[in-house]
Amino acid sequence: MDDTQRANRLCLAQLVARQLPGGGWPFSFRAAQSSVETTALTLLALPSTFIRERERAIRFLLQIQNPNGNWPSFAGDDKRGSGYTGLVLYALNRSRVEGKPAKRAVDWLLHSRGRESHWLWKWKFRTSDRHVRFDPDKFGWPWMPETASWVVPTAYSLLALRHASGSSQQDLLSFRIRRGVEMLYDRICPGGGWNAGNGFVYGSALSAYPDATAVALLALWGEPPNGLITASLDWLERRAETCLAPWSLAWAILALHGFKRPTQTWINLLSTVVEPAAIEDCATLAMVSLALRCASGRNVFGANS
Amino acid sequence: MKADPGTFLAGPFGLAAGAATTVRLDKPSSRSIGRQPRSRVAILHAESYSQNLEQVLRSGLDLFRLDVRAKTVLLKPNLVDYAPGNHINTHPLLVSAAVECFRRLGASTVLVGEGPGNQRDTELVLCESGMADHLRQQKVRFVDLNRDELVERPLLANYTGMKSLWLPRAILASDVVVSMPKVKTHHWSGVTLSMKNLFGVVPGAKYGWPKNILHWKGIERSILDLCATVPVHFVIADAIVAMEGNGPLNGKPRPLNRIVLADDPVAADATCARLMGLDPERVTHIRAGARFLGNLSTVLIDQVAEPVQSPEHPFELVPEFACLRASPMSESSL
Numbered sequence: 001m002d003d004t005q006r007a008n009r010l011c012l013a014q015l016v017a018r019q020l021p022g023g024g025w026p027f028s029f030r031a032a033q034s035s036v037e038t039t040a041l042t043l044l045a046l047p048s049t050f051i052r053e054r055e056r057a058i059r060f061l062l063q064i065q066n067p068n069g070n071w072p073s074f075a076g077d078d079k080r081g082s083g084y085t086g087l088v089l090y091a092l093n094r095s096r097v098e099g100k101p102a103k104r105a106v107d108w109l110l111h112s113r114g115r116e117s118h119w120l121w122k123w124k125f126r127t128s129d130r131h132v133r134f135d136p137d138k139f140g141w142p143w144m145p146e147t148a149s150w151v152v153p154t155a156y157s158l159l160a161l162r163h164a165s166g167s168s169q170q171d172l173l174s175f176r177i178r179r180g181v182e183m184l185y186d187r188i189c190p191g192g193g194w195n196a197g198n199g200f201v202y203g204s205a206l207s208a209y210p211d212a213t214a215v216a217l218l219a220l221w222g223e224p225p226n227g228l229i230t231a232s233l234d235w236l237e238r239r240a241e242t243c244l245a246p247w248s249l250a251w252a253i254l255a256l257h258g259f260k261r262p263t264q265t266w267i268n269l270l271s272t273v274v275e276p277a278a279i280e281d282c283a284t285l286a287m288v289s290l291a292l293r294c295a296s297g298r299n300v301f302g303a304n305s
Numbered sequence: 306m307k308a309d310p311g312t313f314l315a316g317p318f319g320l321a322a323g324a325a326t327t328v329r330l331d332k333p334s335s336r337s338i339g340r341q342p343r344s345r346v347a348i349l350h351a352e353s354y355s356q357n358l359e360q361v362l363r364s365g366l367d368l369f370r371l372d373v374r375a376k377t378v379l380l381k382p383n384l385v386d387y388a389p390g391n392h393i394n395t396h397p398l399l400v401s402a403a404v405e406c407f408r409r410l411g412a413s414t415v416l417v418g419e420g421p422g423n424q425r426d427t428e429l430v431l432c433e434s435g436m437a438d439h440l441r442q443q444k445v446r447f448v449d450l451n452r453d454e455l456v457e458r459p460l461l462a463n464y465t466g467m468k469s470l471w472l473p474r475a476i477l478a479s480d481v482v483v484s485m486p487k488v489k490t491h492h493w494s495g496v497t498l499s500m501k502n503l504f505g506v507v508p509g510a511k512y513g514w515p516k517n518i519l520h521w522k523g524i525e526r527s528i529l530d531l532c533a534t535v536p537v538h539f540v541i542a543d544a545i546v547a548m549e550g551n552g553p554l555n556g557k558p559r560p561l562n563r564i565v566l567a568d569d570p571v572a573a574d575a576t577c578a579r580l581m582g583l584d585p586e587r588v589t590h591i592r593a594g595a596r597f598l599g600n601l602s603t604v605l606i607d608q609v610a611e612p613v614q615s616p617e618h619p620f621e622l623v624p625e626f627a628c629l630r631a632s633p634m635s636e637s638s639l
Contacts, residue, residue, distance in 0.1 A: 027452035027510065031474075035452070035510060073511045074455065077471070083513060115521070131492070143513020147521055150513060152425070196423045196514045202492045202623060204555040207388065211426050245429035281452060284428075 004295045007271040011289040014276045015042050016053055023060030025282045034075040036084045040091040041286040044300045061088055062101055069104030083143040083153025089160035106164045109157050110172050114139040114149025133200040140183040150197040151212050154180050155219035184216050185228055192231030210239050210248035214255035218301040221258055233259055240266050246274050247284045250291035257294040258302035267295045338533050344572035344600040347610035349564045351545050359402040365566045366406055368609045374411035376480035383487045383502050384419040387433035392558045394434050395487045395543045401439040403541055418475050420450030420505045422515045448475040451509035462533035464526035471511045484537045488577050489548035494524045495588050495626045497553050498574040499540040503531040525590040532598050540573035541566055549620040571599025572606045582619025584631035
């Protein structure tokens with residue numbers, strides 16, 4: 001067993017030990033409140049041999065789905081829904097969970113949109129509010145209802161909708177995917193890559209973040225190759241060289257691997273810098289596990305997943 | 306989807322910089338919040354970020370006779386992002402000095418907590434800003450407020466129309482919350498000081514990155530609701546090297562060589578504004594906060610260390626906020 005496999009095994013052991021009685025995972029191992037994002041990422045990370053843990057996680061996610069099809073942010077949250085809905089749907093889809101819950105989630109995603117897409121806000125952004133450079137015609141998904149579109153929830157939603165099957169609203173599905181892709185291109189940072197979603201504010205270019213860049217790239221996988229994607233991959237490669245934080249480095253590995261860029265150096269780095277037992281954040285632990293699995297060619301967000 | 310006229314002025318991306326001067330917050334709608342009759346502020350001289358900050362800070366804290374014995378103290382620095390050369394964050398050496406001082410004062414536990422507004426990878430910001438090294442050396446627990454366990458709390462003011470907010474358990478469970486802002490201008494709220502610093506306690510895991518709901522509800526309104534609901538017991542503001550111009554991320558460093566301590570966030574922010582050459586009466590959330598949260602007027606603030614001296618050249622601001630500059634000899638600026 002090599003260092004990478006050993007590190008991944010330790011990550012998985014930690015994740016199994018930290019599963020809450022209800023079937024979910026918290027962000028911090030100190031907490032007892034299940035986080036939807038952490039649970040979805042962990043479900044993606046656990047190999048199919050972890051049958052019991054995966055079943056409990058799926059049951060938890062299905063139990064807390066809101067009646068209108070979306071998912072809350074955490075167990076006990078209100079019913080308004082969250083930007084993690086796309087990620088949960090994607091995780092369930094990869095786990096072959098289909099049927100009504102998935103259909104309801106797809107329907108909700110098709111009708112959820114950033115508030116800037118409303119005609120009144122579009123008018124305002126075109127006429128008076130022009131300090132953030134963006135095109136309100138190009139909208140995606142918000143973190144929570146009645147707010148604007150941002151990069152991560154849009155990327156999560158695109159990942160889910162690209163894998164959604166059997167929707168009765170194919171035209172709307174295609175339209176939302178197209179708009180979401182356009183929104184990501186519109187919000188790109190001037191030097192390549194993405195941050196939360198503001199590339200240029202008050203006359204200043206803002207810098208990109210590794211995790212947001214990676215998830216946006218993964219959501220754009222399958223789009224025709226273009227200069228924006230290349231510039232963002234180049235930026236991510238450069239950024240990975242100085243990034244020692246496991247969450248960001250893991251996301252970077254997954255994106256670079258998905259686009260067939262070399263990743264072995266970063267995988268080796270990740271497997272040496274992380275001490276799974278010392279990682280308090282379970283979502284980070286799940287991401288590290290997902291990234292380490294790229295060493296064996298498996299990328300849960302990539303074409304070869 | 307309906308557009309809410311109440312939020313229309315404020316702007317969803319925290320845009321509408323003019324909101325600070327156009328939004329009227331005439332009616333304090335808070336309840337059950339008492340303003341202390343007088344406030345104490347200490348302006349301390351600190352030439353640079355050096356190891357003797359602890360000594361400077363300790364001498365300042367002695368002026369307040371704080372009783373934190375056997376209490377849990379949570380330090381809330383302003384930790385936003387990292388860009389080499391930009392003075393964006395509260396300096397790690399000041400946070401480190403505060404940790405040591407509160408331990409010496411007898412606190413049972415000292416925590417550091419923050420929830421960055423844009424950057425989801427808090428650990429990346431901690432590492433690159435140098436904060437992680439200090440926390441490790443001092444064996445201080447850091448709480449990522451974006452990802453802490455959450456508890457729903459009714460808001461104790463009603464400026465935003467939101468009835469409640471989910472807040473991190475670590476903040477609610479602490480006996481003493483110390484706001485440790487970096488003194489900066491802000492292109493959407495004029496200034497970001499100890500009151501605006503509370504945006505960092507709003508959890509990203511629930512409200513997203515950025516915490517966009519606060520922008521849609523109005524930045525000033527959100528600051529007031531937050532300050533009414535999350536008590537700030539003490540302020541240590543980093544004005545050793547402040548930021549002017551296009552803050553909070555892309556402004557220019559502006560040395561003030563000061564640390565501001567206060568037992569009242571409104572008094573702290575009013576004093577910091579004066580040190581920046583701004584009129585706190587013209588900063589919407591400080592003026593509104595002075596109606597029910599704390600004291601703005603110099604008459605009600607005891608300066609227990611150095612006197613307030615406005616700079617010869619006021620801080621640069623984005624054009625929409627140029628109106629915040631104090632007029633010569635205006636009562637509220639001095």
